[in-house]
Amino acid sequence: MNKPAPRRIPAAERRELMLDAASVVFGERGYAGATTDAIADAAGVSQAYVVRTFGSKENLFAEAATRAIDRIAAVFREAGTRSPAPGADMQSVLGRAYVDLVADRGILLTTMHLFTLGHHPRFGPLARTGMLDIYRVLRDEVGLTDTQCEEFLAKGMLINTVLGLGLPGIVDDEPEARNLMTCIFEDDTHEVLSLTADQEPFTAIRRETRRGQP
Amino acid sequence: MNKPAPRRIPAAERRELMLDAASVVFGERGYAGATTDAIADAAGVSQAYVVRTFGSKENLFAEAATRAIDRIAAVFREAGTRSPAPGADMQSVLGRAYVDLVADRGILLTTMHLFTLGHHPRFGPLARTGMLDIYRVLRDEVGLTDTQCEEFLAKGMLINTVLGLGLPGIVDDEPEARNLMTCIFEDDTHEVLSLTADQEPFTAIRRETRRGQP
DNA sequence: GTCTATATCTTGATAGAC
DNA sequence: GTCTATCAAGATATAGAC
Numbered sequence A, B: 001m002n003k004p005a006p007r008r009i010p011a012a013e014r015r016e017l018m019l020d021a022a023s024v025v026f027g028e029r030g031y032a033g034a035t036t037d038a039i040a041d042a043a044g045v046s047q048a049y050v051v052r053t054f055g056s057k058e059n060l061f062a063e064a065a066t067r068a069i070d071r072i073a074a075v076f077r078e079a080g081t082r083s084p085a086p087g088a089d090m091q092s093v094l095g096r097a098y099v100d101l102v103a104d105r106g107i108l109l110t111t112m113h114l115f116t117l118g119h120h121p122r123f124g125p126l127a128r129t130g131m132l133d134i135y136r137v138l139r140d141e142v143g144l145t146d147t148q149c150e151e152f153l154a155k156g157m158l159i160n161t162v163l164g165l166g167l168p169g170i171v172d173d174e175p176e177a178r179n180l181m182t183c184i185f186e187d188d189t190h191e192v193l194s195l196t197a198d199q200e201p202f203t204a205i206r207r208e209t210r211r212g213q214p
Numbered sequence C: 001g002t003c004t005a006t007a008t009c010t011t012g013a014t015a016g017a018c
Numbered sequence D: 001g002t003c004t005a006t007c008a009a010g011a012t013a014t015a016g017a018c
Helices: A011-033 A036-043 A047-054 A057-082 A090-102 A105-115 A123-142 A146-165 A175-195 B011-033 B036-043 B047-054 B057-082 B090-102 B105-115 B123-142 B146-165 B175-195
Strands: none
Touching: A011 A036, A011 A047, A011 A057, A011 A105, A011 B011, A036 A047, A036 A057, A047 A057, A057 A090, A057 A105, A057 A123, A090 A105, A090 A123, A090 A146, A090 A175, A105 A123, A105 A146, A105 B146, A123 A146, A123 B146, A123 B175, A146 A175, A146 B105, A146 B123, A146 B146, A146 B175, A175 B123, A175 B146, B011 B036, B011 B047, B011 B057, B011 B105, B036 B047, B036 B057, B047 B057, B057 B090, B057 B105, B057 B123, B090 B105, B090 B123, B090 B146, B090 B175, B105 B123, B105 B146, B123 B146, B146 B175
């Protein structure tokens, strides 16, 4: 009935927990919309401890966003080396990789939010180099042509967008939504829908005075 | 040195001015990141008057976002009817239309921010129906195939993203950025770059006590 | 290491003057 | 119609106990 099992967790691991929570919450609400309180809640620690650990909300977002970009770049890089045949059906190999990324929605959505922050003095540069990093991985390491890069990036942005929209959540009510999803994901539609099945229509906005049950 | 010319403007027109300002500011900072104060500043009115006019920041965003979606749908619809030959090069006709939309960046960026609000109780539904509306216009009124819709929407999301990133602002410093821009906009690159030339690296975050010069 | 206060600042919204 | 002044709530960050 009290603290839900205060088991001893090494600080490093708890730090990771907080980063994971940050990824989810920032992915849902964006940088400005997210609160350190909601992140703390999701990580099961106090709000003060989140801030204390990362120094500031700004630092926390920078770290979460950097991690997200790095993760995406790594997944593409690895997918690129996995298939021996360069060119040919490389697009679909990368497509698979992208679908896998959907499993951790936070990564994709945090990145998309980062990409909307071009105006920000600190995150703007981070966002631009992040996009260019991914572009370079696709072109120089995976070996896509410029046109292929553009098409792949475009599709990626559309996927991020429909995830942010929560389109998977309404396929049962809106036939058009299912239609569009199918058109985007084709054979992977079913898998993507099950990967995002946990997505509630929207996470209820918390309104407790602060911390825990009222 | 005082009020910068308090010329008499009809309230209806001033309301439009506020909506335009809202489009720009929401486009730059998103719903949560924008303040009614910044919008008021951009419109040249008092913060209280903005809230008074629209009832709440939430209402203001709903109206600005709805306007943006309607505008985009209208532009596509009109572009679709302009060219007599259906199919064929319809894609490039729409491409032109999209480039024209870039001229009013606020429309595109506010829409993109709307699309990140899937979790929001009020804006989530608005965002989803907005996307589906545009999809239906492309498919049912313009006559694109499902595949063409998907490609066009994807490219649109990529364009929105690079605009939000502020990629046009760094083409002179980062060759890769110019490369990517060229790859996306091809023949229209030059035009797009001049349309976005006014885009400062980022709008300085205002830090006055409140209102006007300190 | 991690939590419980709490100081401080930002910001949306309201009241009331002009 | 539009502004000035102000309130109340929310949120980040800090201090200090345990």
